Amino acid sequence: MSIRPILIHPDPRLKTVADPVSDITDELQRLAEDMLVTMYDAPGIGLAAPQVGVLSRLIVLDCARDEGARPKPYAMFNPEVVWASADKNIHEEGCLSIPETFAEVTRPAEVVVRWTDPSGDQKEDRFSGLWATCIQHEIDHLKGVLFIDYLGPLKRQLITRRMQKLKRERARTA
Numbered sequence: 115m116s117i118r119p120i121l122i123h124p125d126p127r128l129k130t131v132a133d134p135v136s137d138i139t140d141e142l143q144r145l146a147e148d149m150l151v152t153m154y155d156a157p158g159i160g161l162a163a164p165q166v167g168v169l170s171r172l173i174v175l176d177c178a179r180d181e182g183a184r185p186k187p188y189a190m191f192n193p194e195v196v197w198a199s200a201d202k203n204i205h206e207e208g209c210l211s212i213p214e215t216f217a218e219v220t221r222p223a224e225v226v227v228r229w230t231d232p233s234g235d236q237k238e239d240r241f242s243g244l245w246a247t248c249i250q251h252e253i254d255h256l257k258g259v260l261f262i263d264y265l266g267p268l269k270r271q272l273i274t275r276r277m278q279k280l281k282r283e284r285a286r287t288a
């Protein structure tokens with residue numbers, strides 16, 4: 115298992131629609147493990163394959179972050195929201211590809227998600243609270259959508275400019 119570099123916005127790969135996974139190869143299983151290690155190391159609660167430069171429909175997450183909580187890692191291939199509640203929730207979101215930036219985003223409070231697990235089994239479950247927000251945020255990544263796309267254009271431009279600057283600084287010190 116190894117930690118993979120996380121792409122920072124703006125990057126064309128973060129704006130690209132990811133391809134469905136038809137066959138869960140050893141390579142993709144390894145990728146899922148690497149993504150979990152990368153996510154815990156960051157630290158974060160979710161990560162989508164495009165964020166490590168792989169344009170496949172795969173997300174990982176673990177929102178069990180209460181103190182003393184046992185880790186509850188998920189790796190979901192081809193995840194899909196099959197039902198969303200009319201009730202909305204507002205959460206302050208962040209993203210490992212947009213460091214140190216947070217903003218409130220409104221999304222359905224509860225969702226039912228269908229996915230394929232790493233052993234190829236079909237799963238379906240209902241998620242609420244932080245889990246629901248996180249899953250929807252990660253599935254958005256597979257569509258090339260970032261949480262800042264829900265903000266107004268001025269705010270988005272400001273954040274994008276700040277990220278461009280951050281990337282230039284990181285390139286200089288690398």
Ligand SMILES: [Zn+2]
Pocket residue numbers: 208209210211251252255
């Ligand atoms: Zn994100």
